[in-house]
Amino acid sequence: MPNLVPGATASRSCTISDEMIRAFAEVTGDTNPVHLDDAFAAGTPFGRRIAHGMLAAGMISATLANDLPGPGTVYLGQTLNFRLPVFPGDTITATVEVLAVRPDKPIVTLGTVCTNQDQEVVLEGEAVVRVNAD
Secondary structure, three states: OOOOOOOOEEEEEEEOOHHHHHHHHHHHOOOOHHHHOHHHHHOOOOOOOOOOHHHHHHHHHHHHHHOOOOOOOEEEEEEEEEOOOOOOOOEEEEEEEEEEEOOOOOEEEEEEEEEOOOOOEEEEEEEEEEOOOO
């Protein structure tokens, strides 16, 4: 398992668009008006629409699958602590860091965090994955 040593990191960034939020709502069926309706969202504590939290969390999945550990990675578990809302137009960076590698199995524990363009943590947690041992 090359590059899978404690402290190894990978990141990827994406700007959250209105189109992404609407597509996520359509695919998942989560049509909460806080995500889709400007007038409704204006009356919430956020004052405007927010992205689905799982849309940002999906960026962690993309980083794990494509970057570190990479292709063939399969989730075994993920904790998520949502810290701040993500708004349309925010640029979110997902970063994963290897915390531990099991010596007896192809299982890796990684710290996971998403930050916005102001370097504020919007989401953090920990992932346990099975890696492609080939």
